[in-house]
Amino acid sequence: MQDDREEKTLSQEGNMRSESELSESDEKNEEKIDEKDQKQIDESADIQEDDEELQSGDLLPKYGCLKGCLIPIFGIVIIIIAIAMIIHSKSGTINEWLIVRIISNTQEKVLTDLPEGIDKKAVELTFDNVRSAIKNNRIDEQEVKTAIKEYLQATKGLVTPERKKIEIERLILRLNKSVSGSE
Incomplete structure (x- = not known):
């Protein structure tokens, strides 16, 4: 009986270790996925900001789009x-x-x-x-x-x-x- 209890205890400890190892690997995978998602979100936010700047004309706020385009053309x-x-x-x-x-x-x-x-x-x-x-x-x-x-x-x-x-x-x-x- 005692052997049975020890086996149960050992199997429970093994299960707990497996579960903790699994949960750690799951957490790592989730972190990797979260990092990838965050990168994609950041990239899409940057693209949206660039689109907004182009649409609003704030890309060249100092000169305005017309002057910003004409000055290099005249220089060339x-x-x-x-x-x-x-x-x-x-x-x-x-x-x-x-x-x-x-x-x-x-x-x-x-x-x-x-x-x-x-x-x-x-x-x-x-x-x-x-x-x-x-x-x-x-x-x-x-x-x-x-x-x-x-x-x-x-x-x-x-x-x-x-x-x-x-x-x-x-x-x-x-x-x-x-x-x-x-x-």
Whole structure:
């Protein structure tokens, strides 16, 4: 009998422990669920507050919605205009640089295998005058481009020294004319 009582007592204690463990795990689960529910409630409350601010116009209370939207738009437009002005102002510089580079390359081509009877110093002086006139914007750029293009076409391939001399003289005359003709 006593054994029966001890067994009952032990089983009751085991049941009580199981129940207390179950109740503790239930409480933990309930706390987790409560935390999740609370997070969802907080998130929905935040969303509702944002909606109310958007609807009431209090999102930008200092400037109002109209000013708050227009100021950044005007800022962006001003930045775009400034960038366009910079690009436009630099286009002349790029064009000038390209022309000077073409003139330098043409000078190198003219001075390689210079035929007899052509003064090297005179050729160099002419090209220097053309570069200076381009920088000072007192030259007929179209005439320079045409003269160089025609010279390069005429001297393409194998050219006799006499033919090259004639073409160089023609180029020098046209370059000098383009500098003096624009003044």
